[in-house]
Amino acid sequence: MPTHDLPPSTWRKSSYSSGNHNCVEVITVAAGTGVRDSKPGTASPILAFGRGAFAEFLAAVRDEKFRA
Numbered sequence: 001m002p003t004h005d006l007p008p009s010t011w012r013k014s015s016y017s018s019g020n021h022n023c024v025e026v027i028t029v030a031a032g033t034g035v036r037d038s039k040p041g042t043a044s045p046i047l048a049f050g051r052g053a054f055a056e057f058l059a060a061v062r063d064e065k066f067r068a
Contacts, residue, residue: 010027010029011025011027011038012025012027013038023037023039024038025037025038031051032049033048033054034046034048035047035049
């Protein structure tokens with residue numbers, strides 16, 4: 001999904017980020033989902049996931065597939 005498909009005003013902060021320094025923002029549009037670090041704001045790089053790919057990513061995180 002191209003990041004230009006993500007409108008700048010509809011990002012929301014993760015509920016898990018409240019009071020935490022590890023803040024992420026998420027946006028969901030018809031084409032998919034975008035994720036970015038909230039600290040740098042709009043200058044932050046964006047991870048863009050196509051439809052269904054974000055659900056697969058979250059499942060991999062829950063299954064701890066990214067642990068070193």
